[in-house]
Amino acid sequence: MKDQGHVAFILLGANLGDRQSNILQALQYIQVRANIAKVSSFYETEPLEGSDQPEYLNMACQIETNDGPKELLQFLKWVERRMGRTVSEKYAPRPIDIDLLLYDDLIIRESDLWIPHPRMHERAFTLIPLTEIAHDLVHPVLNETIEALAKKIDASTVKKVNRSLKFNLERDIQGGQPSINIGLSRVGITNLNRVIRLGSEDKAALFYANLDFFAYLDPSKAGVHMSRFADVLEGMLEEISLEPTPDIESLADRLALQVVQSQRAKKAEVHIKARYPMERVTPISAKKTEELFTFIGIASTNGTTSRRIIGVEAEGMTTCPCAQDMMAAHSRMLLEEAGYSKDDALKIVSLIPMATHNQRARGTLLVGSNMPVRAEHLVHIVEASMSSETYELLKRPDEFFVVNKAHQNARFAEDVVRHMFFNLVEIYPDLPDETFVLAREESFESIHQHNAFAERSGLLGDLRAELRNKGEAIQSNVTLEEWLNL
The missing domain is CATH 3.10.270.10 (Urate Oxidase;)
Known part of the structure; x- marks a missing residue:
């Protein structure tokens, strides 16, 4: 919503029907033309003049509006009519009553508009809720704060009530016994x-x-x-x-x-x-x-005790080593058929980037450790593990760079996951061995109707040991759920 130019304070009241629902419904209508900045608690009070009618519920509200004071008043009267209020005798029961109390620091004395509200400083049911949201607001005529004015009047008949619509809660169903005695994980x-x-x-x-x-x-x-x-x-x-x-x-x-x-x-x-x-x-x-x-x-x-995970998702590009190898073999065969020697054909193919199918890929890297790790750095680790990073904006030279780099670094989804772990170990040698890590990559295949997926999770110490042992697997695949389960 764009910035609203003026600040106004209103009082909403009701003593017919479901009073809280009526006031909340009125607030919904008001939001059509104004931004609601603050609302007070609900306060209950006896009706004016000691009349024999239900007690009132009131709430003060600060709004921001682009309407002028007269336009705002007209809109508030429309809300009253929309909610079923009809013209009636003074102080009669009503489903909703909305008073415009203050508008910026204006002083207006006209037959159809009086700002500040002429009796607001005399009414506890107005000043008490208003004090809650604007205690230091200065009355533009009396030149005293709302809080100071509230202290001068008897507020014994005004009591705060809980903001909750009334219903009969006979029992706590969620807290009761399940009908089928099977436990759930979460x-x-x-x-x-x-x-x-x-x-x-x-x-x-x-x-x-x-x-x-x-x-x-x-x-x-x-x-x-x-x-x-x-x-x-x-x-x-x-x-x-x-x-x-x-x-x-x-x-x-x-x-x-x-x-x-x-x-x-x-x-x-x-x-x-x-x-x-x-x-x-x-x-x-x-x-x-x-x-x-x-x-x-x-x-x-x-x-x-708590355990925390920081992680990122980043997109990049992968190229298929298998298809590239087949294209290289085919190119060598064509060169040899054209009269090149086997060694020359091998040399030519090694110098030229070989075609292969490529796809956008999404990498995920999660790290759980008491040692702080910046998410921005994890983004670069994920991208560096792909065949190439990608960019939203690419000029022709940039496009050549990305395509050439990707075809020089053909990688399966499995390769990307391994590179993420290797890069993390190399870049963060001071991360503790008990650090939890998870790497995941999904390639959105361009020539298949399925995606390629790879994932590994575990403790960083075990991954370091695997790297030192040159591929001898250590079966310690701690899952995210297991690590979070304190």
Whole structure:
């Protein structure tokens, strides 16, 4: 939404029907023309003038709008009518009542518009909720803060109430016994999309992220409270969007701890994927381009100890060694048939890049360690393990570079995974042996209707031992699930 030019404060009230639902519905309508910046808690109060009618529920709200004060008032009156309010006697019961309290610091005294609201400083049910969201706001006529005005009046009849629609919860179904006594490994929700902020106060950026939440279910419980996963995120939403977290795995850890507490679970996992822009420079033309990569943060905690994963997904290019070898053999045969000697044919073929089929590929590299590893560095490791990296922007010389490099480095999916491990070991010699690593590559085949896939996971010490033993396998394929299972 574009920036709104004016700030206004309104009071919503209802004492007919489902009062909370009415106020929340009114807020939905208001968002059609205004941005809702802040809302107070719900407050219940007795009706004015001691009339014999249901108690009122009120909420104060700060909005940002491009409408002028008269246009805004007209829109608010439309919302009242849309929700069934009709013209009635003064102080009569109503499904919704919306008062325009303040608009910027304007003072307006007209027959159809009075700002600030003429009686707001006399009413506890207005000042108490307004103080919650704007305690230091100065009344433009009385020249006193809302908090100071609230302290001058009797607020004994105003009481805060919980924000929850009323229903009869006769029993906790999720917390009860399952109908079939089979335990489940983990239960949760996936594909929550939110904006997160990563970095430091001096340098931070917003990212569009996809989050998965899991709790390890007690076998005696029928299920988890699915809404509590979203509650964890919503409870931290303002914090994680306004206050940066240093890295994606730290945020996953914070959220996982909240899940353990809210679900009373033995253990919880949170998986986050965020699209991250990195500046690139093309290899020959040196053109700057910005490309998106996927950063991955995973955390598992039992409430006391945690394990974290930092990872990336990056795309590149692979070329097929098998098809290239067949093309080389065929080219040597053609040269020999044309009169070249076997040695000359072999030499010519060794000098010329041989054709082969190529495909885009996606590599994934995950690292679990207490030693910090930068996700940006993992991107370069994945790309360096491919036949060639790829670029969004390619001039002709860059295109030649990429194609030539890829055909000089023909690699299967299996080769890419091995290169990722080798590069990680060489570039991070100080990573502890107990570090968890997972490398995965999927090639989106160009001449087949299937994809090629390879993966290996394990502890870095075992992989180092395999490299030292020159290929003698050490069967220690620790899976991601096993490593996260504290």
